[in-house]
Amino acid sequence: MPNYLEELKQGLKLLKMEWEEDLAQYKKKFLNTSVADKKKEGITWHPIQIKKSQIGMGERLIIEVERTDSSYPSAFSSGKSVSFFSTQDGFHSSEFRVSGVVNQAKKDSLMVTLQADEVPDWMDAGRLGVDLLFDEASYREMESALKKLMTSDQARLVALRDIAFGQRSPRFKPFSPPAISGLNFSQALACQKIEAAEDFAIVHGPPGTGKTTTLISAIESAVQDKQRILVCAPSNAAVDLLVEKLVDRGISTLRLGHPARVEEKILSQTLDAKIAFHDSYRDLKKLRKEGESYLRLAKQYKRNFGPEERAQRKLMYQEVSRIREAAGLLEDYIRTDIFQQTQVFASTLVGAASHHLKGMVFDVVVIDEAAQALEAASWIPILKAKKVVFAGDHFQLSPTIKSYEASRQGLSVTLFEKLIQRQPETAALLQVQYRMPEDIMGFSNRWFYNGKLQAAENTQSHAFGPEESTLEWIDTAGAGYSDQTEAESLSTFNPEEAHLACTYLNDTIKRIGINHFRENNWTIGLIAPYSAQVRRLRHLIFETYEFPNLRAFSDLITIDTVDGFQGQERDLMLISLTRSNDAGEIGFLAEERRMNVAITRAKRKLILIGDSSTLAQHPFFDELLRYFEEKNAYRSVWELR
Ligand SMILES: Nc1ncnc2c1ncn2[C@@H]1O[C@H](COP(=O)(O)OP(=O)(O)OP(=O)(O)O)[C@@H](O)[C@H]1O
Numbered sequence: 001m002p003n004y005l006e007e008l009k010q011g012l013k014l015l016k017m018e019w020e021e022d023l024a025q026y027k028k029k030f031l032n033t034s035v036a037d038k039k040k041e042g043i044t045w046h047p048i049q050i051k052k053s054q055i056g057m058g059e060r061l062i063i064e065v066e067r068t069d070s071s072y073p074s075a076f077s078s079g080k081s082v083s084f085f086s087t088q089d090g091f092h093s094s095e096f097r098v099s100g101v102v103n104q105a106k107k108d109s110l111m112v113t114l115q116a117d118e119v120p121d122w123m124d125a126g127r128l129g130v131d132l133l134f135d136e137a138s139y140r141e142m143e144s145a146l147k148k149l150m151t152s153d154q155a156r157l158v159a160l161r162d163i164a165f166g167q168r169s170p171r172f173k174p175f176s177p178p179a180i181s182g183l184n185f186s187q188a189l190a191c192q193k194i195e196a197a198e199d200f201a202i203v204h205g206p207p208g209t210g211k212t213t214t215l216i217s218a219i220e221s222a223v224q225d226k227q228r229i230l231v232c233a234p235s236n237a238a239v240d241l242l243v244e245k246l247v248d249r250g251i252s253t254l255r256l257g258h259p260a261r262v263e264e265k266i267l268s269q270t271l272d273a274k275i276a277f278h279d280s281y282r283d284l285k286k287l288r289k290e291g292e293s294y295l296r297l298a299k300q301y302k303r304n305f306g307p308e309e310r311a312q313r314k315l316m317y318q319e320v321s322r323i324r325e326a327a328g329l330l331e332d333y334i335r336t337d338i339f340q341q342t343q344v345f346a347s348t349l350v351g352a353a354s355h356h357l358k359g360m361v362f363d364v365v366v367i368d369e370a371a372q373a374l375e376a377a378s379w380i381p382i383l384k385a386k387k388v389v390f391a392g393d394h395f396q397l398s399p400t401i402k403s404y405e406a407s408r409q410g411l412s413v414t415l416f417e418k419l420i421q422r423q424p425e426t427a428a429l430l431q432v433q434y435r436m437p438e439d440i441m442g443f444s445n446r447w448f449y450n451g452k453l454q455a456a457e458n459t460q461s462h463a464f465g466p467e468e469s470t471l472e473w474i475d476t477a478g479a480g481y482s483d484q485t486e487a488e489s490l491s492t493f494n495p496e497e498a499h500l501a502c503t504y505l506n507d508t509i510k511r512i513g514i515n516h517f518r519e520n521n522w523t524i525g526l527i528a529p530y531s532a533q534v535r536r537l538r539h540l541i542f543e544t545y546e547f548p549n550l551r552a553f554s555d556l557i558t559i560d561t562v563d564g565f566q567g568q569e570r571d572l573m574l575i576s577l578t579r580s581n582d583a584g585e586i587g588f589l590a591e592e593r594r595m596n597v598a599i600t601r602a603k604r605k606l607i608l609i610g611d612s613s614t615l616a617q618h619p620f621f622d623e624l625l626r627y628f629e630e631k632n633a634y635r636s637v638w639e640l641r
Pocket residue numbers: 182183184187205206207208209210211212213214393433434435566567568569
């Protein structure tokens with residue numbers, strides 16, 4: 001058996017293992033669990049109210065629901081499948097369920113595309129709730145991609161497969177000397193490599209070295225070359241970031257799937273928005289309106305019903321279906337027209353399996369944050385590729401895997417990593433970073449990158465002011481703080497530390513100057529590794545009036561877990577490390593790659609708040625603390641009092 005077949009078979013086995021473990025964990029949370037317990041797990045909202053319902057593009061019914069109580073966690077996010085139910089007497093059986101896909105998830109409201117033509121009557125009965133469903137479809141798509149890869153005899157895919165498995169050498173057109181404005185030498189070289197590659201090219205490098213920036217330039221030049229490009233990333237958030245940067249560069253994209261962010265810049269790139277801006281949209285709307293008025297008329301015949309009315313009603317229904325058919329055809333035309341005019345498509349890796357892209361072939365498939373992508377997921381867009389470009393850093397977040405055993409047996413090894421190892425000539429390394437001043441970068445450089453990372457000159461001016469240090473560690477050891485486990489979610493929080501984090505952030509912003517932040521649009525990020533701590537911080541800042549300065553900055557402050565910040569940067573970053581216990585338990589803070597992401601997001605100042613007596617029992621934090629001491633950036637919380 002060829003070695004690729006063996007490896008793919010093993011890949012399928014591990015994927016199955018992960019699928020089963022994920023399902024088992026979901027069932028444990030879900031089956032035979034009361035609504036109250038599911039709410040505590042964040043996988044159910046109840047009660048909810050329907051705020052709005054409307055017909056969107058493609059005759060899709062979209063509803064907006066709101067929860068009245070937001071005190072419990074929520075795991076709902078865009079792209080997830082959900083199912084509505086009612087706890088009203090008489091509506092408990094499965095026939096009173098309707099499913100849908102989340103378009104947008106905010107803290108207290110969801111926009112959902114319903115898989116129904118009309119809102120079912122039982123949804124008006126009240127006591128409505130919504131469950132998060134298990135994401136079976138992603139696994140199915142990944143499995144199907146691996147199977148296709150095993151059996152395909154399509155020449156381009158076979159060639160890419162052979163190269164990825166090290167059985168054939170990648171090809172390059174001759175390189176020309178790089179000179180691309182706005183890029184440094186190694187970025188320009190990477191761009192050239194991407195252009196010259198006929199099969200695979202990889203851009204890798206530490207945080208802030210401009211991997212995404214380089215990708216955007218490469219995409220720009222491919223667009224000028226009239227190529228058709230599919231841009232992907234593992235998560236909706238990372239896809240949105242790419243779309244945003246492409247739009248900033250004046251490159252129009254078609255964002256398929258469900259954006260995680262609801263900003264105009266992103267929403268204007270979705271298929272729905274593009275249809276609404278199309279020249280023929282007005283005709284489509286007119287047709288729809290006509291159809292709706294015939295339908296209304298036909299429905300009026302319900303009461304006095306004779307043979308004449310019956311005939312009339314039949315005619316009207318015939319008219320409705322004729323109009324609907326015409327609307328459907330017009331919409332098909334609009335969609336085809338949009339697809340024909342589009343050069344850059346954007347979706348998640350799994351979203352690349354969308355029926356919208358069926359049968360399409362792309363000159364280039366670009367995958368950003370590739371070190372976070374399961375191999376099987378990476379292959380989904382590659383099935384449609386003539387050539388593939390990866391960008392990522394295998395010292396930042398790895399794929400999230402639930403099955404320890406599958407991970408141990410190799411599921412966490414990405415295609416990106418394999419390719420760098422098997423075909424090193426495909427890889428271009430970036431080493432000059434533009435985000436962080438030397439001091440902020442220093443520890444990550446030492447621990448992860450063997451000191452090879454350089455800070456670009458521009459970062460020297462990145463401090464908030466001459467008096468303001470770029471690094472601070474506030475040590476909470478001995479202050480009597482202790483981490484706790486949130487009973488509902490089993491996530492960790494530390495209430496005293498959350499309070500200190502907000503107080504310290506507030507003081508820092510005041511010291512630097514509230515007006516300065518506003519004038520310069522300096523952004524602020526607050527990271528906690530645990531979602532329970534994130535919830536506490538959000539509550540303190542956005543739902544109480546204890547920190548009015550911070551509350552007033554809601555447009556500039558982002559509070560999230562580390563994973564939520566991958567690929568992003570903020571001017572001021574504060575990390576609440578949360579762990580504080582006598583046993584020295586630091587849980588998944590021990591995952592160094594995740595910590596690397598956390599400490600490399602700050603452009604001007606990085607503040608860590610954490611308990612040295614707990615954390616320093618782990619060599620990574622021991623060394624990190626030493627680094628802060630070395631930089632004269634360490635203080636005990638006692639010094640603040
Ligand atoms: N050649 C350059 N000149 C000036 N600024 C640059 C250059 N390249 C990148 N930057 C800036 O550096 C910052 C980081 O760039 P980018 O986000 O592309 O890096 P990245 O390698 O993708 O980061 P991460 O690993 O965190 O995802 C951005 O603010 C970007 O505008």
